[in-house]
Amino acid sequence: xxxxxxxxxxxxxxxxxxxxxxxxxxxxxxxxxxxxxxxxxxxxxxxxxxxxxxxxxxxxxxxxxxxxxxxxxxxxxxxxxxxxxxxxxxxxxxxxxxxxxxxxxxxxxxxxxxxxxxxxxxxxxxxxxxxxxxxxxxxxxxxxxxxxxxxxxxxxxxxxxxxxxxxxxxxxxxxxxxxxxxxxxxxxxx
Numbered sequence: 001x002x003x004x005x006x007x008x009x010x011x012x013x014x015x016x017x018x019x020x021x022x023x024x025x026x027x028x029x030x031x032x033x034x035x036x037x038x039x040x041x042x043x044x045x046x047x048x049x050x051x052x053x054x055x056x057x058x059x060x061x062x063x064x065x066x067x068x069x070x071x072x073x074x075x076x077x078x079x080x081x082x083x084x085x086x087x088x089x090x091x092x093x094x095x096x097x098x099x100x101x102x103x104x105x106x107x108x109x110x111x112x113x114x115x116x117x118x119x120x121x122x123x124x125x126x127x128x129x130x131x132x133x134x135x136x137x138x139x140x141x142x143x144x145x146x147x148x149x150x151x152x153x154x155x156x157x158x159x160x161x162x163x164x165x166x167x168x169x170x171x172x173x174x175x176x177x178x179x180x181x182x183x184x185x186x187x188x189x190x
Contacts, residue, residue, distance in 0.1 A: 053110070054117055056089040063090070065126040082130040085112045153177065 058066070069075055070083040081102060088098045095109040102109075112130075119129045142150070153176060158165050161176055 053089070053095050053113060055092075056086060056113060056116060058086070058090045062126060063087070069126055069130075078132075079127065079130050082112050083126070085109055086116050086130075089113050089116075149180070150177065153180075 066083045066087050070080050070087065072080075075083075081104070084102055085098055085104070085108075088101065089109070093101070095106045095113070098104075098109045099106045115133075116129060150173070153161075153173065154168055158168055158172065163172060163176075165172065
């Protein structure tokens with residue numbers, strides 16, 4: 001009777017604990033004590049669902065260009081950092097290892113690994129592939145020609161344009177540009 005009670009209580013304990021019969025998995029109290037209940041199932045699940053980053057493959061020309069870009073003293077530091085991320089990813093380091101080595105967060109490493117993969121077949125130069133993406137915002141108010149005309153006008157003395165002053169004011173510049181037809185009338189200084 002006592003033996004039957006023990007079997008019943010063990011079966012109830014396993015059913016409540018595992019949600020199935022006690023014969024679904026052998027009871028290993030030493031394993032549960034060491035790693036916690038259900039550790040075997042967690043361990044198998046963790047290994048099966050581990051994500052590995054996509055492999056970055058570099059041609060010899062790309063590798064040489066990246067190493068040269070990283071070593072140049074005039075390269076902007078953000079571009080050099082992105083180049084280091086790609087070089088380490090090509091060596092097979094994980095995102096976490098790259099982040100720890102370079103002092104950046106994992107999402108940054110994932111972003112540049114993904115952007116490098118997306119721009120792979122487009123025939124872009126290495127510097128272009130590591131450049132910032134275009135940002136949203138309002139379109140520029142002045143074209144390049146208008147900006148050049150404004151700069152050229154500010155470099156000429158106001159007396160050559162028929163003004164009596166020795167320095168340009170915003171209002172005088174706007175009036176002169178409106179006379180030349182480079183810009184439409186606006187109210188500067190407000």
